[in-house]
Amino acid sequence: MSERHFVFIEGSSRPNGNSAILARRAEQHLPDGASSEWLRLADLPLPDFDADAASxxxxxxxxEGALLAATLRATDLVIVSPLYWYSVSAPVKxxxxxxxxxLHIPGLRFRRTMAGRTLWxxxxxxxxxxxxxDGLATSLRLTAEYLGMAWGGLLYGNGDQPGDVRQDHTAMRRAEDFLSPAAVPALRAG
Incomplete structure (x- = not known):
C-alpha cells in the first residue's frame, strides 16, 4: 500500500457527537493524496463476541464482514470514541x-496484515x-503493539454537552495536524 487510506471507526451512539466533530476536523486536514472512509458502529451493529464460536x-x-473489509483496507485506522468510564465506548470494545x-480465520493472517499500519x-x-x-489510550496503544502496528497517539478534546468540543480551541487546532506523518513518534525517529 503506497497511498494512505484512513478508515474512521466511530463508536458513539449519537451522530455528530463531540468525538466525531473533532475527528471530522482531523479528516479535513489529511496528508496530500490520502483518502478516507467513515463507518459508524451504530449503523453496523455487531453481536457480542463469543470466544467459543471463534474456535x-x-x-x-x-x-462484521463489512467492518473487517474496511479494517483491512486501512493504512491508518482511526478509532473515534467518546470517553466512557475512562475507556472506549461499548460498540468500540x-x-x-x-x-x-x-486472528483465527484460516488464511487471513490478520495480525501480519495489520503489522506496519497505524492505529490512532x-x-x-x-x-x-x-x-x-489514559486508560483509553493505553488499551489502544497495547492493541497496536500486539499487532505490530504503529501507535499514532490520542487526540483528546473537552466536550460534555453536544458541540462543546468546538470550544476546546487547543484540541480543534491540534486536530489539523494530528494525522500527519510527523505526528507518529516511530515515523519521526526514522
Whole structure:
C-alpha cells in the first residue's frame, strides 16, 4: 500500500457527537493524496463476541464482514470514541473483541496484515483533564503493539454537552495536524 487510506471507526451512539466533530476536523486536514472512509458502529451493529464460536472461525459476512473489509483496507485506522468510564465506548470494545476471531480465520493472517499500519484514537470527554483518557489510550496503544502496528497517539478534546468540543480551541487546532506523518513518534525517529 503506497497511498494512505484512513478508515474512521466511530463508536458513539449519537451522530455528530463531540468525538466525531473533532475527528471530522482531523479528516479535513489529511496528508496530500490520502483518502478516507467513515463507518459508524451504530449503523453496523455487531453481536457480542463469543470466544467459543471463534474456535471454528469463518470469514464473516454482514456487518462484521463489512467492518473487517474496511479494517483491512486501512493504512491508518482511526478509532473515534467518546470517553466512557475512562475507556472506549461499548460498540468500540465489541468491534475490537471481534478482532480476536479475525486472528483465527484460516488464511487471513490478520495480525501480519495489520503489522506496519497505524492505529490512532480521537476522543472527547467530560473533563479538560486529558489524563482521564489514559486508560483509553493505553488499551489502544497495547492493541497496536500486539499487532505490530504503529501507535499514532490520542487526540483528546473537552466536550460534555453536544458541540462543546468546538470550544476546546487547543484540541480543534491540534486536530489539523494530528494525522500527519510527523505526528507518529516511530515515523519521526526514522
Amino acid at each position: 471454528a472461525p469463518i470469514f464473516p459476512d454482514g456487518n 465489541r468491534y475490537l473483541d471481534h478482532w480476536d476471531g479475525w 484514537a480521537i476522543s472527547a470527554g467530560y473533563t479538560d483533564d486529558a489524563g482521564k483518557a
